[in-house]
Amino acid sequence: MTVPTALLRPGRTRTLAAFGLATVLLLLAPAVLSPFRLDLLAKFLCLAMVAVGIGLAWGRGGLLTLGQGVYFGLGGYLMAMHLKLADAGPGGVPDFMLLYGTGQVPGWWEPLRSPVAAIGLILLVPAVVAGLLGWAVFTRRVRGAYFAILSQALAAAFAILLIGQQQTTGGTNGLNGFRAFFGYDLADPANKQMLYLIAAAVLLVMIAVVRGLTASRFGELLVAVRDQEDRVRFLGYDPALVKVVAYVVAAVMAAVGGALFVPVVGIISPADVGVVPSIGFLIGVAIGGRATLLGPVLGSIAVSWAQTSISEQFPSGWIYFQGALFILVVAFLPGGLASVTGLLPRRRSAPAHDDGGTGTEPGTGLAAEGNRA
């Protein structure tokens, strides 16, 4: 199919303007919002980082990854382990281990005492896991639905593993009760504000990275792989490599989001990383417009905000709302809100199949993806 070029290169000035507006709004937030609301916003920004990665992997690359909770969790748990060890002091033992465990710090926790090693591992471990799984899966041309199911199974297995190893991971309770973040007291509102600013800056950097990637040759290849993988292979490229890179980038972004989520929210538990939250990450991306640059971020923040405000008033209402969003947005508005508001230029794109174009919205050439075995 013809790739809508506007999708690859949105107007440069408009992107810059939107990016600048986002920066200004994010910087103004601390002045306007109460500390409680600012904390919430910081949490939403961390979740939006996962969405940025999903936007790249799923929106551009067509990789429906249902297991981003794993990478979010890896980043979060690694950070939480470091904070626990730092709280305990040099040679100390985290409190929950005295409760459930042997009172000894297991060997694989030890490297996380060093802040540098912790940050390095937060970036490295998810990249390696995603790289290995992606390489194993994509080079054998396991794709579409099969990949989605495998990534979901990974999330299920990871959550079960965390719950099962209570002595070293805190089990169902997860890790919580952090006092300081790299030496800064977490009870101090000024430090909370600093955390927010860090989250905002990191998110903006991620958006810039995705923008750079999608504007590059790699970005064009990624979209090409999504729409016509076989044709890309015939042209002499390796689609598996392209997919692995996109998947790894998405994984690292999710991990960074998880790592910042921990000091902001103060807890990480298997309930944040399992099958249900992993799929939950997708709805914001779908609403905002999966193939757009800012759509996933805005959609994710909007959904997080809706979740908080609806759950405050009707506890069971949120589930119905989320379910309805999945059904309505994905079935009837696959381009997301971006395709309605005109953020995405309406281009007539050729249908991916010769079915007269039913269900092929402009900008989402996802129809070609999927299992056709």
Added chain:
Amino acid sequence: MDIIAQLFAGLSLGSVLLLAALGLSLTFGQMGVINMAHGEFMMAGAYTAFVVQGVVGDAGVSLLLALPLGFVVGGLLGLLLEATLIHRMYRRPLDTLLVTWGVALVLQQVARDVFGAPNVDVRAPAWLSGAVEIGGLALPRTRLFILALAAVCVVALALALRATPLGRRIRAVVQNRDLAEASGISSRATDRVTFFIGSGLAGIAGVALTLLGSIGPTLGTNYIVDAFLVVVAGGIGQIKGTVIAATALGLMQAFLEYSTTASVAKVLVFVAIVAFLQLRPQGLVSVRTRSLA
């Protein structure tokens, strides 16, 4: 003796997985539809058994009534889903996954609002209580019943696919949809019937699960991931693959659990499946076609 006990545990787990995955292998295999609400159809079947028992009272009669009723309830839910949402989306399999996930969320919450969040119990009939002693080994009757039920379902489905006109139509559509249509088969009607049967099997699986423990709104989510793994490992479109994969996964889980822990076993099974797909990306049994990958 330990090995035989593990063997039985594995076969028993495999039969539960098989019941959960059998319907999926039809809907996923035949139509390429990833129905995440399949687990919730199981949950609906389980609650059907609960309601029937509340009405009938006698545990034995209610179980025998609940099995066909669960099939019908699951099937009707499936039919409704197919007619309202899925038929619009046959060309977007990945999006179908997300839409049916939304349906699954709604169904779970409906169950929570109707039956309450706490788990409920369905009494097993007296003739299924206790165990059968074979060579000093106690085999619970409920487990044996589920093994038998899974076998009956597999045989019935295989016969239906092999020996009935409907089965011939289904196989024709699986093998080549366009050619089947050109030969005068209504693929729309075939799809609907297939979806009814596949979802109905989920209902039966749900009724069977009430024999193993208490049931709750999230019953389905506990099985759906494993059931999908069975279908992926077994290869699509063939019952044989699903049967072998379910048995193998059940046995593997049981033996690994015995030598490590339940949670580590889960992870190892996942790694084994990814490794297995390295050898056979299409799954255990696949229909050979000349399409790309």
